[in-house]
Amino acid sequence: xxxxxxxxxxxxxxxxxxxxxxxxxxxxxxxxxxxxxxxxxxxxxxxxxxxxxxxxxxxxxxxxxxxxxxxxxxxxxxxxxxxxxxxxxxxxxxxxxxxxxxxxxxxxxxxxxxxxxxxxxxxxxxxxxxxxxxxxxxxxxxxxxxxxxxxxxxxxxxxxxxxxxxxxxxxxxxxxxxxxxxxxxxxxxxxxxxxxxxxxxxxxxxxxxxxxxxxxxxxxxxxxxxxxxxx
Amino acid sequence: xxxxxxxxxxxxxxxxxxxxxxxxxxxxxxxxxxxxxxxxxxxxxxxxxxxxxxxxxxxxxxxxxxxxxxxxxxxxxxxxxxxxxxxxxxxxxxxxxxxxxxxxxxxxxxxxxxxxxxxxxxxxxxxxxxxxxxxxxxxxxxxxxxxxxxxxxxxxxxxxxxxxxxxxxxxxxxxxxxxxxxxxxxxxxxxxxxxxxxxxxxxxxxxxxxxxxxxxxxxxxxxxxxxxxxxxxxxxxxxxxxxxxxxxxxxxxxxxxxxxxxxxxxxxxxxxxxxxxxxxxxxxxxxxxxxxxxxxxxxxxxxxxxxxxxxxxxxxxxxxxxxxxxxxxxxxxxxxxxxxxxxxxxxxxxxxxxxxxxxxxx
Numbered sequence: 001x002x003x004x005x006x007x008x009x010x011x012x013x014x015x016x017x018x019x020x021x022x023x024x025x026x027x028x029x030x031x032x033x034x035x036x037x038x039x040x041x042x043x044x045x046x047x048x049x050x051x052x053x054x055x056x057x058x059x060x061x062x063x064x065x066x067x068x069x070x071x072x073x074x075x076x077x078x079x080x081x082x083x084x085x086x087x088x089x090x091x092x093x094x095x096x097x098x099x100x101x102x103x104x105x106x107x108x109x110x111x112x113x114x115x116x117x118x119x120x121x122x123x124x125x126x127x128x129x130x131x132x133x134x135x136x137x138x139x140x141x142x143x144x145x146x147x148x149x150x151x152x153x154x155x156x157x158x159x160x161x162x163x164x165x166x167x168x169x170x171x172x173x174x175x176x177x178x179x180x181x182x183x184x185x186x187x188x189x190x191x192x193x194x195x196x197x198x199x200x201x202x203x204x205x206x207x208x209x210x211x212x213x214x215x216x217x218x219x220x221x222x223x224x225x226x227x228x229x230x231x
Numbered sequence: 232x233x234x235x236x237x238x239x240x241x242x243x244x245x246x247x248x249x250x251x252x253x254x255x256x257x258x259x260x261x262x263x264x265x266x267x268x269x270x271x272x273x274x275x276x277x278x279x280x281x282x283x284x285x286x287x288x289x290x291x292x293x294x295x296x297x298x299x300x301x302x303x304x305x306x307x308x309x310x311x312x313x314x315x316x317x318x319x320x321x322x323x324x325x326x327x328x329x330x331x332x333x334x335x336x337x338x339x340x341x342x343x344x345x346x347x348x349x350x351x352x353x354x355x356x357x358x359x360x361x362x363x364x365x366x367x368x369x370x371x372x373x374x375x376x377x378x379x380x381x382x383x384x385x386x387x388x389x390x391x392x393x394x395x396x397x398x399x400x401x402x403x404x405x406x407x408x409x410x411x412x413x414x415x416x417x418x419x420x421x422x423x424x425x426x427x428x429x430x431x432x433x434x435x436x437x438x439x440x441x442x443x444x445x446x447x448x449x450x451x452x453x454x455x456x457x458x459x460x461x462x463x464x465x466x467x468x469x470x471x472x473x474x475x476x477x478x479x480x481x482x483x484x485x486x487x488x489x490x491x492x493x494x495x496x497x498x499x500x501x502x503x504x505x506x507x508x509x510x511x512x513x514x515x516x517x518x519x520x521x522x523x524x525x526x527x528x529x530x531x532x533x534x535x536x537x538x539x540x541x542x543x544x545x546x547x548x549x550x551x552x553x554x555x556x557x558x559x560x561x562x563x564x565x566x567x568x569x570x571x572x573x574x575x576x577x578x579x580x581x582x583x584x585x586x587x588x589x590x591x592x593x
Contacts, residue, residue: 044446044468044470044493044495045446045448045468045493045548045586109471109472109473110363110366110367110441110471110472110473111363111366127341127342129341155345155346156345157310157312157345157469159469159471161465162464162465162467162469163342163343163464164341164342164343164344164345164346171362171363171366171372
């Protein structure tokens with residue numbers, strides 16, 4: 001990447017691997033007790049060991065409970081450390097409200113940005129269609145999608161798993177990442193370190209994935225803490 | 232050498248796969264069961280677009296319910312967004328004519344196939360691919376986003392009906408041009424390419440070429456006919472990465488292009504494009520140097536080590552066959568020729584690759 005004033009909002013494949021490593025490390029530091037982001041290496045050619053070094057970040061089995069009373073979305077087992085609810089117990093008490101989500105962060109070589117793939121399923125493993133998944137999104141999510149033309153939700157084949165997953169289309173990512181970082185003056189290595197937490201903070205707002213704010217602390221002049229409103 | 236061949240493109244657009252479509256036995260409610268229907272599937276087309284031709288033959292025998300159409304080949308559901316010709320080249324190493332497919336109108340396998348409600352879904356998928364190609368070529372999708380309604384309609388109709396003449400009329404307005412022989416620049420139009428005018432480059436080109444690879448790992452046997460049918464899409468690797476020519480001189484051949492995407496499958500005699508690059512290289516477009524593998528990147532600065540690693544992996548697998556539009560192009564074919572004449576209407580070059588793991592590898 002060139003200097004910040006020339007930077008176009010994209011990240012190279014190599015830098016993505018570096019950023020993923022940093023991000024999963026930082027996540028573990030900030031949330032030692034919670035589910036971790038794991039790097040899943042995938043050979044380029046399935047069934048062989050060819051092309052090591054390629055892969056994606058995976059966070060699976062995030063449980064998401066939807067209150068049946070007033071449709072307030074709350075999350076257990078995630079960001080808020082005080083709320084360390086036992087999901088297994090919850091599932092026993094009210095099966096219907098519990099949905100589980102898997103999140104994968106892949107690198108897209110056409111748009112040179114990360115892409116969030118996700119899927120939701122019921123307690124019994126039954127996958128959720130996109131319409132049902134949207135109901136689990138936070139209330140302001142639909143307005144974000146409607147107002148900004150930078151992304152839209154779609155269901156496509158997961159490039160590695162070769163099965164339908166939902167994803168946020170990457171075509172607009174470059175533009176808003178550029179905007180997000182426009183007032184920062186970061187060195188290249190610092191920008192790489194902050195790329196994923198910043199990116200995920202934004203896309204997370206659409207799918208209701210909350211990052212602990214602590215993940216941005218300790219990162220000097222994070223574009224996110226400068227820019228984001230409390231969710 | 233002529234980099235653009237009107238004749239070649241015409242052959243590609245006229246290319247079609249004879250299909251024999253059988254209704255799945257679970258959906259046959261009448262006796263005698265309906266005969267299979269024969270249709271011609273354009274190579275550059277998509278299976279769901281054939282449904283209007285197929286459905287009338289089976290309408291009267293279907294069980295009650297809503298149609299959710301899908302196809303399978305020997306039990307494997309077919310991904311509807313992949314062009315028909317590509318599916319055929321990938322799944323039939325030894326061409327089967329006619330190609331026997333099974334159609335289903337019920338029980339859509341949502342776990343394996345993304346939703347498809349017919350022509351609209353296919354059109355949307357096509358336009359999305361075209362946008363992605365435009366982004367790869369020009370760094371933005373503007374030319375596609377700004378298409379007039381009339382142009383959009385004509386473009387889609389030309390793909391739907393396989394009418395090259397109509398497609399050729401709309402294409403100049405997509406501002407995607409044709410690749411020059413050096414594979415680094417694009418010219419505005421095919422005719423200018425022929426006359427050799429050089430003051431006609433498109434602005435803001437990235438030098439990236441849209442390519443989609445479908446790689447199938449097959450048994451290491453000599454006879455293609457003996458290769459068993461695919462039993463799962465998990466055995467197919469899908470690589471959607473642009474090709475870039477970083478060579479300093481010499482002809483950029485099909486071989487060089489494939490090598491840049493799959494360096495481990497080529498012998499140690501030709502240097503990997505990723506080897507000469509350093510980690511500190513500035514600029515955004517060094518994406519494909521990463522195809523050499525992040526793990527190998529540490530070794531990239533040490534030529535002897537990298538060569539050793541490359542020999543080792545080269546022994547692990549070999550390319551059996553590469554097919555583009557049903558053709559096996561020679562390795563020395565100029566890549567620009569392959570791209571300009573064998574790409575699909577979505578401006579992607581779809582390449583099927585059959586590889587075999589060598590004996591003695593794990």
